[in-house]
Amino acid sequence: MKPVIELRQVHRDFQVGDQVVHALDDVNLKIATGDYLSIMGPSGSGKSTLLNLIGLLDRASSGQYILDGRDVTSLSDGEQAVIRNRSIGFVFQAFHLVPRLTAAENVELPLMLAGMPLHERRSRVAKSLEALHLADRAQHKPDQLSGGQRQRVAIARATIMEPAVLLADEPTGNLDHRSGMDVVEILETLNARGITLIVVTHDAELGRRARRRLHMLDGRIHVEQGATV
Amino acid sequence: MRIRDFLGLTTSAIIAHRLRSLLTALGIAVGIAAVILLTSIGEGIHRFVLQEFTQFGTTLVAINPGRATTAGTSMGVFGTERPLSIGDAEALSRLPFAKAVVPFVQGNAEVKADNRRRRTAVYGSGPQMPQAFSMSVRLGRFLPADDPVAPRAFAVLGSKLRAELFAEANPLGKRITIGGSRYRVIGVMEPKGTVLGFDLDDSVYIPAARALNLFNRGSLFEIDVLYRETAAVDTVVAGIERVLKARHGKHDFTVTTQQQMLDVLGSILDILTFAVAAIGGISLLVGAIGIVTIMSIAVNERIHEIGLLRALGASRGQILGLFLGEALVLAAIGGVGGLVMGIGIAWLLHLLLPALPVHTPMLYVLLAESLALCIGLLAGVAPARRAAMLDPIEALRTA
Structure with missing residues (x-):
């Protein structure tokens, strides 16, 4: 199957003081459409850097990144922003909901940034919240929601543009076990419907659930287990 | 991004901090009120003096002895012409x-x-x-x-x-x-x-x-x-x-038309009005510093939001626009408030001191409002630029 993401000899170096840190060191990776991939590894192993790079929040120092058949290695800031908006959904450990906006408005943000007309937005947001059992919470502010509800709002926001790839960075890190399981099941359901899911986690139990598992160490893919779709 | 959504996001941020936004706008309002009030009095005096001068009609010509070398009345009264x-x-x-x-x-x-x-x-x-x-x-x-x-x-x-x-x-x-x-x-x-x-x-x-x-x-x-x-x-x-x-x-004589007299007088009074407006401008400067301060605080407080919006697909330009827009709205609220305050006080003055001529010219009102917007823009540029240039990864990671 044609890969949705392909990284070729990707390096990412950081200058820390007078020392160069190789956060990513010659990473080669192909991720197929519909893959369920977990990235694990100790702190500083480069798993977050890899996620940021795939999410186009960061740029490779060298190497090539092909997303959906398009070379996105050296796009301008504006072009990257458009791709983030359309093709990539982010789910963060800290939810990152805008506290002054309601749940519905938070979900609406990507559509707003894309410039979609109001009436179209409203029905899409309603449908999305409905699917995540949040319809009765639409007009609540984040501080009126439980942790699990907040993360579900964040997932609704990440998927509202129907992106090809969903990136989750410790999605259960701030949740109790039950809410965490809810969230994981939702993410896995989305994956089952075809979205490519990449989860970065410390949590071995969560990591094991993925069909394909990467272990990173010192900026390299140390071990790879499981299978692609 | 649509204009309406842009305005919606901007105003939601301002409403979220009502008191703070109000006080910041008040800084601008006081400045604008001062400018409008002072220019109103200046313009009132301007009109009063011109009216005194033109009550004899404008078809008068004065002839004085002696040849004036510059505009104005000659010194020939004391000379030998x-x-x-x-x-x-x-x-x-x-x-x-x-x-x-x-x-x-x-x-x-x-x-x-x-x-x-x-x-x-x-x-x-x-x-x-x-x-x-x-x-x-x-x-x-x-x-x-x-x-x-x-x-x-x-x-x-x-x-x-x-x-x-x-x-x-x-x-x-x-x-x-x-x-x-x-x-x-x-x-x-x-x-x-x-x-x-x-x-x-x-x-x-x-x-x-x-x-x-x-x-x-x-x-x-x-x-x-x-x-x-x-x-x-x-x-x-x-x-x-x-x-x-x-x-x-x-x-060996000087002919001065009424129009020449009015021109000279008018230009002197214009300078007076302008000088008075400049004094009011100082308080506007203080208001502008308030906007810079509050916008800098806002950028720090909303660093996660900035990172998030960037991750959701906002470009640097959109972030810049959002924060600039906020500064502009604050200044505009202050501008309108100052307008109401200034005209209100001018009106009260007119009631309490009928002898003091007060007149608020439309031109100064428009100038004061555009000045408020310019100040908002200038005061917002530095904080908004900082927001736009933030690294989204850093912004999202910051505790």
Whole structure:
């Protein structure tokens, strides 16, 4: 199957003081459409850097990144922003909901940034919240929601543009076990419907659930287990 | 991104911190109110002074002895140029466009009636003075059209002088002494009030030729020509210059039109209004510092939001626009508030101190509002730029 993401000899170096840190060191990776991939590894192993790079929040120092058949290695800031908006959904450990906006408005943000007309937005947001059992919470502010509800709002926001790839960075890190399981099941359901899911986690139990598992160490893919779709 | 959504996001951020936003806007409002109030007073005084000047009509031309080298009145009154004579005034009155020609000499002298005496302003003038300066006679008549070189010793009293000398008694036909010479009172003027500080009512009018003798002067101070509205001012000036040059043999006099006087006065008053507005501008500067402060705080507080919006697909330009927009809205709220405050206080002032002329010109209102927006823009640039340049990864990671 044609890969949705392909990284070729990707390096990412950081200058820390007078020392160069190789956060990513010659990473080669192909991720197929519909893959369920977990990235694990100790702190500083480069798993977050890899996620940021795939999410186009960061740029490779060298190497090539092909997303959906398009070379996105050296796009301008504006072009990257458009791709983030359309093709990539982010789910963060800290939810990152805008506290002054309601749940519905938070979900609406990507559509707003894309410039979609109001009436179209409203029905899409309603449908999305409905699917995540949040319809009765639409007009609540984040501080009126439980942790699990907040993360579900964040997932609704990440998927509202129907992106090809969903990136989750410790999605259960701030949740109790039950809410965490809810969230994981939702993410896995989305994956089952075809979205490519990449989860970065410390949590071995969560990591094991993925069909394909990467272990990173010192900026390299140390071990790879499981299978692609 | 649509304009409506843009405004919605911007205002939601401002409403989320109501009190803080209100206080910040208040800083701008006070500045704008100060600018509007001060310019209103400045403009009010401007209009008041111009009105004082134009109450005699705008078809007046003044001729003074001596040649002025720059605009304004000449110093010829004290110089050695050939004097302006009663004959000059006579010659000018024969010009076709001349409606009224008034010779003019002024001085102070003691006026005595029976046993009352008072030092007062004495105006040497001509029979056409009431017409030229829109003055009217209350009792009797004004100076008659006598032989201008040897007029009879008649005097017309200002209303205040009449009250001082004669109280309620009828002064018509009474004899008075002005600076030692005897005159007969033939009229009393309507009260005219003060014009630019001169009390026209505390005065006495006598024929110009007699005033020249009284003050032992060779030259008139001024000849005023009231011309017909149909005549072009250039024709009037040219006609006057031709006549006087022919009589004097050279151009040793100055012709000043009302328009020239108004122009000079207007430009001085404009500078005054502008200076006053600049003082108000200082408080606007303080308001601008408030916006910079609050926007810098807002960027720090909302660092996660900035990272998030970038991850959701906002470009640097959109982030810049959002924070600039916030600064602009704050400034605009302040601008409108300041407008209401400024006009309100100006109106109150007008009620409480009717003597103080207050006028709020539309132009200054528009300028003040655009100034508020410019200040919002300038004050917002640095914080908004910082927000736009943030690294989204850093922004999302910051605890």
